[in-house]
Amino acid sequence: MTIPKATIRRLSTGVSGLDEVLGGGLPEFSFNLIGGSPGSGKTTLAHQIMFALASAERPALYFTVLGEPPLKMLRYQQQFDFFDHERVNQCVHFLYLADRLGDGGLDSVLTAVFEAVARVKPALVFVDSFRSVTTGRHDASGADLQQFIQQLSVMMSNWEATTFLIGEYASQDETNPVFTVADGLIWLYQTSQGNSVVRKIDVRKMRGQRTVPGLHTFRITSEGISVFAPPRVLETEPPKRARTTPRARVAMGNAILDEMLGGGLPEGYSLLVAGPSGAGKSILAAAFLAEGARLGETAVIALFEQRATFARGAFIAGLIESGQVGVVDTGAADLSVDEVAGLLIAEVKRLNASRVVIDSLSGFELALAPTFSADFRESLSRLIVALARTGATVLMTSEMEDRYDELRFSPYGSAFMTDAIVILRYIEVESRLKRVLAVVKVRGSAHSDELRLFDIDEHGIQIGASMPEHEGLLGGRPRRVTDVAALSDVRGRDVANPVEHL
């Protein structure tokens, strides 16, 4: 007969994204430290967790010491939606300890904690700020700091209380004995660069479970803290097995473009539409959405430049209004890629969307906090992979200046990240500014290699003929070949100008 092992129940923190980063939630009865500089969100995180977990069966006891004065703490924490004053003195209890600290130091604090815990019998205990309990007190009270922490830890574990010590610790302060005793170390950071402020969370230790390492951005709004776990963590579905059958094709809303792509864009692919300003990228994206709607599909659009309701005409505005197209309108400042990815994936799942548009990557990069610009390419790659895992077909637009002295098909070196690329360019023909498009790549599929003229009218993009009688289109100054046979004949001979400039 097998003797069962101890099972550790994991508590859901009520903080969006944090359970994923913690590796499935907080271990019950764990002894945790929430650290960080002033203003980094420690007290807010503690309150949010407390109000999410506290119940009649699981009462919470929040000790305030010398940190933020309780009057201010209660005043400001009430501004968050999670603060439910009806539960105060029912299942959420606040107890001020500073007076006891003044009387007798650590021993007195420990006694006060013991008494209160014995009276309230909490399942959740918070000590805020723990650093003020310990700073400079270990010698004066005669109790060694480490002993104090160990006593507290043992007592809380014996009481079967999940405990949080909140403190303003410098992250380098790793000699602090509390770091050794704690089961979990959760660190909050706040960094500034210019006018940009970015908050990050780091779960440096969580005994018994596999956390997601590294710094993860979070935001504080009236709803409280939201952590943006890396997209791969949000995706729980197992990777799809290798395909044995060809992918279905997704119609782009333009029959000729579908033909150029080899019969439409393979389902689940990511397509980059790159081109200069005004070339028609957003119109192509709108056609993609409209076609999906016509087929009864749902879609999501992430906007970083134009307002959805203004820029894409009444039809798209109507789809948004009706809910057939969901909008991730990222007006928030200092975005991170993980935040956008989280919003997009949540919206895709909510609508069971089969199409996603990101308009545009250039605007997306500008919307990011400067600190994320350095690794934009890596972040973008993560975003594309995460979106691909949802199974949706993705169209991204990207601003790309026409350069006539070099051949570029994508910005950010992103050509290898996407499955397909369509470029739009301006050319000069007969003293007119004309547009051409070409399919540069469709992974694993035959596709057109033509450069086709196109116009934009009230119905969208009208793709015209290719220009076989011209060459040098991508150089911006196409030339008409006067006589193809003659051209072929004269090649190799010393004929300076077999074509005439237009």
Added chain:
Amino acid sequence: MTSRSIADRIHARLAELAETSSVIPAIPDTAVAYWKEIHLRLGQVIGERAVEALYNRSLRRTRDQYPSLPEGQTRPDGPADFAALGAALASQPNAVALEAHSALLHTFVNHLASLIGAGLVERIFSSIASSTNELAAPDRGRLK
């Protein structure tokens, strides 16, 4: 308003006491007992110093209209002298003492509500009110 209702309830108990009690210091004693309970219970949540600061400020504000009330401590966080309040109330006719005390209590509760919200004040005071229910019973010897 919720935050007023708790002050009103305490006032109502004191008024009832004034009508039914045959013991002359019942009102001052009961009022002081309430304040001691407020000091204890609220002090556990926001700290005794914070309660004392609120009390002293409330006294100073209410005293403009009711000069019979004692002066608050000059230091905002000086200890609250509830005995002085009891003595001041005892020196007045019941009706005047009740009115002055009611004004003081309302000032205190409203001031607290402006800081932490009426809802939370109600929650905190509800435990005070329930624990002091028995204090409102007249002729309780332990109040003397």
